[in-house]
Amino acid sequence: xxxxxSIDRLADRAAGATPPQMRHTVRGLSDRGIAWLFIxxxxxxxxxxxxxxxxxxxxxxxxxxxxxxxxxxxxxxxTRNYERILADADIWETLQVxxxxxxxxxxxxxxxxxxxxxxxxxxxxxxSFWTTVIVLPMMLSPAVVGNFWTFLYQPQIxxxxxxxxxxxxxxxxSFQMIGSVNLAPWSxxxxxxxxxxxxxxxxxxAGLRSIPDYIYEAAEVDRATPWRQFxxxxxxxxxxxxxxxxxxxxxxNFKMFDLVVELTSGGPGSVTELASINLKREAFEKWRTxxxxxxxxxxxxxxxxxxxxxxxxxxxxxxx
Amino acid sequence: xxxxxxxAHSIVEPTPLAKRVSGVxxxxxxxxxxxxxxxxxxxxxxxxxxxxxxPPKILFDPSLEGYVNLFTTRTRQTPEYMATLPPPTTxxxxxxxxxxxxxxxxxKFGERFTNSVIIGFxxxxxxxxxxxxxxxxxxxxxxxxxxxxxxxxxxxRMMPPIAVAIPIFLMYRNLGLSDTHLGMILLYTxxxxxxxxxxxKGFMDEIPREYEEAAMIDGYTRLQAFRKVVLPQAMTGIASxxxxxxxxxxxxxxxALLLTSGTAQTAPPFIPTIIGEGGLDxxxxxxxxxxxxxxxxxFTILLRKHLLRGITFGAVRK
Numbered sequence: 039x040x041x042x043x044s045i046d047r048l049a050d051r052a053a054g055a056t057p058p059q060m061r062h063t064v065r066g067l068s069d070r071g072i073a074w075l076f077i078x079x080x081x082x083x084x085x086x087x088x089x090x091x092x093x094x095x096x097x098x099x100x101x102x103x104x105x106x107x108x109x110x111x112x113x114x115x116x117t118r119n120y121e122r123i124l125a126d127a128d129i130w131e132t133l134q135v136x137x138x139x140x141x142x143x144x145x146x147x148x149x150x151x152x153x154x155x156x157x158x159x160x161x162x163x164x165x166s167f168w169t170t171v172i173v174l175p176m177m178l179s180p181a182v183v184g185n186f187w188t189f190l191y192q193p194q195i196x197x198x199x200x201x202x203x204x205x206x207x208x209x210x211x212s213f214q215m216i217g218s219v220n221l222a223p224w225s226x227x228x229x230x231x232x233x234x235x236x237x238x239x240x241x242x243x244a245g246l247r248s249i250p251d252y253i254y255e256a257a258e259v260d261r262a263t264p265w266r267q268f269x270x271x272x273x274x275x276x277x278x279x280x281x282x283x284x285x286x287x288x289x290x291n292f293k294m295f296d297l298v299v300e301l302t303s304g305g306p307g308s309v310t311e312l313a314s315i316n317l318k319r320e321a322f323e324k325w326r327t328x329x330x331x332x333x334x335x336x337x338x339x340x341x342x343x344x345x346x347x348x349x350x351x352x353x354x355x356x357x358x
Numbered sequence: 359x360x361x362x363x364x365x366a367h368s369i370v371e372p373t374p375l376a377k378r379v380s381g382v383x384x385x386x387x388x389x390x391x392x393x394x395x396x397x398x399x400x401x402x403x404x405x406x407x408x409x410x411x412x413p414p415k416i417l418f419d420p421s422l423e424g425y426v427n428l429f430t431t432r433t434r435q436t437p438e439y440m441a442t443l444p445p446p447t448t449x450x451x452x453x454x455x456x457x458x459x460x461x462x463x464x465x466k467f468g469e470r471f472t473n474s475v476i477i478g479f480x481x482x483x484x485x486x487x488x489x490x491x492x493x494x495x496x497x498x499x500x501x502x503x504x505x506x507x508x509x510x511x512x513x514x515r516m517m518p519p520i521a522v523a524i525p526i527f528l529m530y531r532n533l534g535l536s537d538t539h540l541g542m543i544l545l546y547t548x549x550x551x552x553x554x555x556x557x558x559k560g561f562m563d564e565i566p567r568e569y570e571e572a573a574m575i576d577g578y579t580r581l582q583a584f585r586k587v588v589l590p591q592a593m594t595g596i597a598s599x600x601x602x603x604x605x606x607x608x609x610x611x612x613x614a615l616l617l618t619s620g621t622a623q624t625a626p627p628f629i630p631t632i633i634g635e636g637g638l639d640x641x642x643x644x645x646x647x648x649x650x651x652x653x654x655x656x657f658t659i660l661l662r663k664h665l666l667r668g669i670t671f672g673a674v675r676k
Contacts, residue, residue: 067580067581069499069580070499072495072499072580072581073495073498073499073500073501074495075491076491076492076494076495077491077492077495077496077501077507079488079491079492080488080489080491080492080511080551080555081492081507083488083544083547083548083551084510084511084514084548084551084552086548087526087544087545087547087548088514088517088522088548089514090525090529091522091524091525091526091529092517092521092522092525094525094528094529095521095522095524095525098524098525105524105527105528154384154387157380157383157384158380158384160372160376160377160380161372161377162377162378162380162381162384163377163381164381165381165384168381168384168385168388169662170658170659170662171388171391171392172384172387172388172391173658173662173665174391174392174395174655174658175391175394175395176669177605177609177654177655177657177658178395178609178651178654178655179608179609179611179626179650179651179654180609180611181609181611181626181627181629181630182625182626182629182630182646182647182650182651183394183398183647183651185629185630185643185647186394186397186398186643186644186647187394189401189640189643189644190394190397192410194412195410195411195412195414196414197393197394197397197414200412200413200414210412232391232394236391237669240665240666240669241666241670241674243666244666244674279674282670282673282674286669286670289515289516292518293516293517293518293519293520295518295519295520295611295612296611296612296626299611299615300611300630313518314518314519314520314612317518317520317521318520318612318616321520321523321524322523322616327524330524331524334518334520334521334522334524335521337518337521338516338517338518338521341516341517341518342513342516345516
């Protein structure tokens, strides 16, 4: 029994190894043919749904097109949209709001994320369980979570205001996180930091774990103080990882939309109107398609250019 | 023995006290970050009046009103009309009537959730299928301009979604794809494919070429070697890539908000609009959020080993 079945299996394998007819047709495909056959669908899809629309945006940015008026003739107006954007005070304000958001979210996330990673790296009991717990907010839907944060931020009944008043004694109905011009920009920084600090933490943790023990041992032999070890070993060795984390957060937060739209929808007034939110208002509420296309192109070129310069700097840090 | 075997390590090993202190700080931080999530979960089981009481109620009588409100639409009725109705047949009928209302029909939440499932799984299947092929191509063959193509694929991720939303909106309107499942599946596939290609290329690079070469010497063709040797080896990678694609499609909001309104709308733009009497019905919103977020929580826990790799497009592999 056992012998026949193993012989059967051997025969099967032999048959599988030398397939009949099929072989000629498949052999006809060279490696190069397979390579293109495999890669082409992806490229075609990206060309159709990413590059073609981008080129269309580029074209529209030189016209006075309005998407809510279909029949009207599209007029080529040269670079007038771009000139108007550069002279538009609202756009500069939007960029300032975005810069404030970018600076503070990244600063806080790097600071807290690195500290958390540094503590977790001491490998106390249960550290991997708690790491998983900390990571959870980052994977959730920003829109759904952002929407719920508006409930936490309610003056009077919201848990956030209650917690602040519990620890500081300030009357919970005396301040509004989302409703006030001064606090709203911080309310979005807080939620983004809550959500994305784990991202920076995970990358820093990978950086810390990549440092071999023997470097610290050598430093110990040289009687370097822990303070000195931290600044001459830990920080420089984690730096490439940290820079990578900043790159990812920078790109993501530069185009931030979902979380903040659901939190404040740009308000009050326009104090939390990030670039993407401004773009959405111009394109889908005021229907200034040409104008907003030009702004979209400016934003894309900025991210793309900045990311390229940054990656070059990152590579230089890595080589050191 | 005394100290002899330990010396090399004990220099860099933190002291027990340092470990304990860091453990305590981390646990406190973890508990604080969990508060908003716990609050979503708890609010789902509160009555509307409990949910907006001051001070916020930590202990309360659990109620399923939020979940009933999430799945139904209700109308307010006069007591006279209520008196003419036959007695309630189900517990949710009874619950709704105790609020002087009757159930008018199912809400749209079920549909929106189903849309999220269809579009999420559809686009995940497509991006992993195309991504696997492309990743194999990039991993194993000499492709002209390979690095440029790979960077091009990655750079599509840097665009703000709103920037391409305008022409996609116009394009879909012309093709009849706006507010359709197919349109959203294609769009999310295009968004996720960069992630799929980069992650899967990393996983495939880790499979030694010798395996396929050995199979090909045994008479397998290139395609057979791919199917019978490489694919089984890459299965863990493919599975975790699929989960990442699913989570991103599941959470996507901007395109869903701008390009869908009815038939193909997914849950993220819908959940915030669940409105009750006098503003938002927070228990119902929280119930919807809970149902929507739990699958992602489960997947994140399953994925934890590959999490870092996924969120950095394979740039950091641990």
